[in-house]
Structure formats: structure tokens, C-alpha cells
Amino acid sequence: MTSTKKFEENTSQPTAGKKAYHHGDLRAALIEATRQLVEEKGPDSFSVSEACRRAGVSTAAPYKHFKDKTEMLSAAVLEGMVRLRGNMLAALEGIPEGSPERVTAIGMEYVAFALNEPGIFRLKFGGFTDRIADPRLEEGGQQSFGILLSEVAKCMGESEVTEDVRKRSFLMWSFVHGLSFILRDHGLADKGKEFELHSLLEDVSERMLR
Amino acid sequence: MTSTKKFEENTSQPTAGKKAYHHGDLRAALIEATRQLVEEKGPDSFSVSEACRRAGVSTAAPYKHFKDKTEMLSAAVLEGMVRLRGNMLAALEGIPEGSPERVTAIGMEYVAFALNEPGIFRLKFGGFTDRIADPRLEEGGQQSFGILLSEVAKCMGESEVTEDVRKRSFLMWSFVHGLSFILRDHGLADKGKEFELHSLLEDVSERMLR
DNA sequence: TAACATATGTTAGAGATGCTAACTTGATGA
DNA sequence: TCATCAAGTTAGCATCTCTAACATATGTTA
Structure with a gap:
């Protein structure tokens, strides 16, 4: 909705061994990780850090896409x-x-x-x-x-x-x-x-x- | 319910300047502070630390009365x-x-x-x-x-x-x-x-x- | 009454978290 | 080609929960 998807997800990159610096669609990946964690752990024990781990990015990355938790x-x-x-x-x-x-x-x-x-x-x-x-x-x-x-x-x-x-x-x-x-x-x-x-x-x- | 009240609250101590080491009824005071904070800030932004501040005790004190948050x-x-x-x-x-x-x-x-x-x-x-x-x-x-x-x-x-x-x-x-x-x-x-x-x-x- | 045991405080600190600042990377367009 | 900018990174601060070790008052018992 925000912008057209430009790249494929990290995991589907042809160069399998190398980790791409840019994720591809981190915003969507974080939302999905959030959804999963909210269901698994409950909304009140959800943590941004854990969502980052799940999405495979640093804990500061989300703040390029979202204002806060x-x-x-x-x-x-x-x-x-x-x-x-x-x-x-x-x-x-x-x-x-x-x-x-x-x-x-x-x-x-x-x-x-x-x-x-x-x-x-x-x-x-x-x-x-x-x-x-x-x-x-x-x-x-x-x-x-x-x-x-x-x-x-x-x-x-x-x-x-x-x-x-x-x-x-x-x-x-x-x-x-x-x-x-x-x-x-x-x-x-x-x-x-x-x-x-x-x-x-x-x-x-x-x-x-x- | 747990035991009979033995002492008055800290604030009502006769020796006004000296702060008593023991609170008197910390358990009840913490519950009341919790209630207040939960209403003021909402349940999900409640913090034990703040309840401690309000009750005037250290942040470790509650753990003598409650297992956890x-x-x-x-x-x-x-x-x-x-x-x-x-x-x-x-x-x-x-x-x-x-x-x-x-x-x-x-x-x-x-x-x-x-x-x-x-x-x-x-x-x-x-x-x-x-x-x-x-x-x-x-x-x-x-x-x-x-x-x-x-x-x-x-x-x-x-x-x-x-x-x-x-x-x-x-x-x-x-x-x-x-x-x-x-x-x-x-x-x-x-x-x-x-x-x-x-x-x-x-x-x-x-x-x-x- | 002295001394001990226990309950209830304290300080110090480990480990996790939210978020910011400053730096790096690499895709895009002039 | 190269400058720009979006989107990553690392480093670090402030805060939070909770534990360990220590301190102090209470009340029990010899």
C-alpha cells in the first residue's frame, strides 16, 4: 500500500551464502513477525527485539519503518x-x-x-x-x-x-x-x-x- | 488477611524526621500504588519501579511480598x-x-x-x-x-x-x-x-x- | 535480659528492552 | 559516474525486572 515492492525477500536471493545488506521488504517482514509473536507470546510480552531476531535484522532497523513499538x-x-x-x-x-x-x-x-x-x-x-x-x-x-x-x-x-x-x-x-x-x-x-x-x-x- | 497489622504507616510515625526502616504495611501500600498507577497510566505501562517510588521504598522491596510483577x-x-x-x-x-x-x-x-x-x-x-x-x-x-x-x-x-x-x-x-x-x-x-x-x-x- | 531467628528492608548489579545518534551500504537518477 | 538518499549497521543511554548479598528491626526463647 505504501509503495510497490521492489525486491524479493532476502532468503530468495540467488547468492545464498552472502547476506544482502538490504532486506527487501523489511516492513512487511516485521509486521508478520509481530503478528506471530503477538499470537505466540501474547500482546503484553511482545518485544521489538524478538521481532528483529525473527526477521534477522538489528534491533535498530525497525525504527526506519515505524515510529516506535x-x-x-x-x-x-x-x-x-x-x-x-x-x-x-x-x-x-x-x-x-x-x-x-x-x-x-x-x-x-x-x-x-x-x-x-x-x-x-x-x-x-x-x-x-x-x-x-x-x-x-x-x-x-x-x-x-x-x-x-x-x-x-x-x-x-x-x-x-x-x-x-x-x-x-x-x-x-x-x-x-x-x-x-x-x-x-x-x-x-x-x-x-x-x-x-x-x-x-x-x-x-x-x-x-x- | 495474611497477618494482623502490626505498625502504623511510616508517615504517621511520631519521630517525624527519621524514616523508619520498616514500612509498616508495605504490601497494602504497594497494592494501592499499583491500583492507582494502573488507572493513571494503563495496565500495560505499569511499572514496579514506579510503584516503589510512590510507596517510598527501594525497587527490590516488593519482592519480599510478591513473587513478581x-x-x-x-x-x-x-x-x-x-x-x-x-x-x-x-x-x-x-x-x-x-x-x-x-x-x-x-x-x-x-x-x-x-x-x-x-x-x-x-x-x-x-x-x-x-x-x-x-x-x-x-x-x-x-x-x-x-x-x-x-x-x-x-x-x-x-x-x-x-x-x-x-x-x-x-x-x-x-x-x-x-x-x-x-x-x-x-x-x-x-x-x-x-x-x-x-x-x-x-x-x-x-x-x-x- | 541477652542472643538468636526471622521478616522486611537496603544496595549493587546482571541481563533485557526501547530508542537515538552516528556511521555504512548500495540502489537510483541526474 | 557520481552524488544522494533510503535503509541497513554498531554503540550506547536510560529504564526496567529480578536476584544476591547484606542490614536492621522484631519477637522469641534461654
Whole structure:
């Protein structure tokens, strides 16, 4: 997004033995290392140094690409939110317009993201807000909520987003948000619960849309 | 709880000029300093050193009372959860048994705690779970949920906690949990919104108990 | 009451981390 | 071809967590 990729990654250099001075796409490599570490060790034990080791560069290198640690985390979260939106939109495909199943599907993807990428989820929603405050993140969140809003409106047969639509959407978002945290924290992430989860969300959708 | 208080705090010593070698109740002082700092700077920028400065002791002192940083945070959270339970029980007083208003009141206290003590709330629920894993915390959480369970049961005219009661309680807890995060993160904590919040919770209670 | 054991402080310091300053490398374009 | 500049490097400071070794008060016991 920032600039076109100019070089291949270090590892794919033809001269295998020699280490190239320049990495190729360090920014992307650092973001990926950050993502991995955040998932492996948890957001609060993430360290820039370790990401550098993983990317094979010195500990000063990141500061050519990011202002500080926070901006690194922020970049990883931003990419995560793009994935989340993508998942939601993908989940909607094939489900008939106006069906409450579409609302349920959005909720399912939200919870799934929380369980599949708990580190990123926590960074975004777990209250690191004071440290990770990128306007693009806020904007992205609005977009995601916008998807829900329009689906709820269609379910209720409204042509536009009324105050009632907004309120019900907010209630459902709160619920799914809380559910995600609870499932993640209390290890109810077991496989096999997936069906149960779906019926739970259907139940709530029905209560909220009624 | 660990032992009876033997001495007054340092500051209240009669010999004002001389600093006593022993603090008096350093453990409690450190927990309070931790609580303050967690609220002021946020859980992720909390440092043991700063708590020491605030308590007026050397940076090695805490390690006579706590295994490590995590245990210090854990102790502060534990006290917070005691406050939360106390608030909930206090809120129930005066509201007639079996009234849905009791369920709403519990939710109100939960959200209020999240807004009044966002740092502690986040430490407990924001996913520091892997670092703060005290069995007493888990137990305390179960107690709080138990309060909700019994109130929901009474509202539904059940004499015991049925599977249905458990499910509805879980749904409501999820909702209130998510709501707390969202309100905290998106600055909807404005005073004056309190009434609106109450009617929101009533709305949800009604949908969930029906 | 003297002396010991223990709890609770202290100082010193090792090792990790975030970030900056100053230097180096090598790709790009005039 | 060579100057420029983006993107690396090394060196080092300030800070942080935590440990080891030492110091001091408390209270227990001979």
C-alpha cells in the first residue's frame, strides 16, 4: 500500500551464502513477525527485539519503518482488521439478501476471529486503546459496523438505517463482542462447540431482531 | 488477611524526621500504588519501579511480598473483584426479590465498574489472562456469576438453576461484558447517558428473560 | 535480659528492552 | 559516474525486572 515492492525477500536471493545488506521488504517482514509473536507470546510480552531476531535484522532497523513499538503493533492490528472485514464479506456470499442468517454469519465470523487470532483481537479490542490509536483503525471499525448495520436494516425491511436499526445493531454487537471475550478467556473454544455457538447466535439474533 | 497489622504507616510515625526502616504495611501500600498507577497510566505501562517510588521504598522491596510483577497486578485485581461483588450486592438491597430490576441493577454495577475502574477491569477481563492466572480470581468470578444466576432464576420463577436459566444468564453476561468494553473504548462514558444506559439494560433484560 | 531467628528492608548489579545518534551500504537518477 | 538518499549497521543511554548479598528491626526463647 505504501509503495510497490521492489525486491524479493532476502532468503530468495540467488547468492545464498552472502547476506544482502538490504532486506527487501523489511516492513512487511516485521509486521508478520509481530503478528506471530503477538499470537505466540501474547500482546503484553511482545518485544521489538524478538521481532528483529525473527526477521534477522538489528534491533535498530525497525525504527526506519515505524515510529516506535506502538506503531508496529498498530500496523499488525490494522492488517488483522482487514482480514476480519474480508472474512465477514466472504461469509455473506451465498446467503440470500434480507435473511437473518446473514446477521448470524457476521457474528460467527467475529467470534471466529477472536478465537483464531486472539492476540490481534485483544490488541484491537482489549483496551490497548490508549497506546494503539490509529485513526485508520477507528475508520475500519466503523466500516465493519456499517456492514452489520445494513444487514440488520435489510432484515427488518427498512430501506435506511433508522435509529431503531442502529440500536438493535449496537445491542447485537455488544453481545457478540462480549461473547468473544468470554469464549476466548474461558477456554470454551473447543471444537465441536461450533454448532452450539451457531444456535446461540441464532437465538440472540432472533431475540434482537424481533 | 495474611497477618494482623502490626505498625502504623511510616508517615504517621511520631519521630517525624527519621524514616523508619520498616514500612509498616508495605504490601497494602504497594497494592494501592499499583491500583492507582494502573488507572493513571494503563495496565500495560505499569511499572514496579514506579510503584516503589510512590510507596517510598527501594525497587527490590516488593519482592519480599510478591513473587513478581504479575503477582502484584494480580493482588490489585483481586481486591478490585471484591469491590465489584460488594457493589453488586449493595445495589440489590431494597429491590424486591424476583423483580427483573434486580437483574438490571447487577448489569448496571458491572458497567459502572468498567467505567470507574477501567484499568482494573481491563486487567481482569481484557485478556491478560495468561499472565494473571490466580485461582482465587477464577473462583471470585464464579461467585459473581452465581449472583446473576440466582437472580435470573428467581425472575423466571425457577426454584433452582436450570439449564435454561444458565443459558439466559450467560447471554446477558456476554451482552453486559461487551457493552462495558464498548462504552469504555468509545468514550460513551459521558455522564447524563446513565439513564439511557439503564433503559438499554432493561430492554435487554426483558428480551432475554422473556 | 541477652542472643538468636526471622521478616522486611537496603544496595549493587546482571541481563533485557526501547530508542537515538552516528556511521555504512548500495540502489537510483541526474 | 557520481552524488544522494533510503535503509541497513554498531554503540550506547536510560529504564526496567529480578536476584544476591547484606542490614536492621522484631519477637522469641534461654
